[in-house]
Amino acid sequence: MWHDYSLYFEIFSHHAPLSISNRETLAELQQAPRRFKKGSVIKNHSLNAKYLLAIQDGWACSCRVTEEGKRQIIDLYLPGDIVGLRDYHTGGRFDEVTMLTDGLVIPMHKSQLDQAMQKDHSLVNAMLAATMHQCNIMADRLNNLISHDATTRLAYFILELHARLNFSRSEMRDLTIPLSQQVIGDLLGMTNVHVCRCLSQLEAKGLLTRDKDSRNIRLLDYPALLTLAGFHTAYLHSCSRTRQRAATASKSH
Secondary structure (H helix, E strand, O other): OHHHOOHHHHHHOOOOOOOHHHHHHHHHHOOOOEEEOOOOEEEOOOOOOOEEEEEEEOOEEEEEEOOOOOEEEEEEEOOOOEEOOOOOOOOOOOOEEEEOOOEEEEEEEHHHHHHHHHHOHHHHHHHHHHHHHHHHHHHHHHHHHHHOOHHHHHHHHHHHHHHHHHOOOOOOOEEEOOOOHHHHHHHHOOOHHHHHHHHHHHHHOOOEEEOOOOOEEEEOOHHHHHHHHOOOOHHHHHHHHHHHHHHHHHHOO
């Protein structure tokens, strides 16, 4: 049965120790998965505002519209991310979240999670840790945007995605990025032409190789990319260690 498995437990236990009882609680609270097509809005101020949305499959982005009417991409959500943590409490600003690919999303009503957290503070700790993890990623990306030139910004972004997708398998050197160069440019403050040019520069330096549409990338010189981008993965490695502790804690309950 679907409710034997909890994606929320899998995500939260990456960040803080949780018990088997916590897993059962989260499995009961999560709702049936929903499929969304590419381009579908899955959350805004009037849609799913009272829900967290865990991304089981697919990529999504949060956006704001400027006064000039231009879309501004704020963040990316990958498989294993939870939409709605940073605006969890009412009164916060709701960004519009749109699927960038087809995807599978698992909702959880916030009021029900609130009740569970009142009974067990380990769930509070896990949710806060997961929220801080998302905030750390955004803060590091912002620092990258204001501190580096375009090629370095793109190198950092590729390493960020690699770490987020493979943080438990750091030896993996291949990644698939199902994003258009326009979306990448919007996120990094570059034109799609500039994104293409910077990818070519990284390829010419022997740091990576890519297929024709730049969706599949192989990192050829990982240490050199880390040095170029000044990329640090301490918080991701910390999550990996925490997940190991969480697995041990679950077995003891």
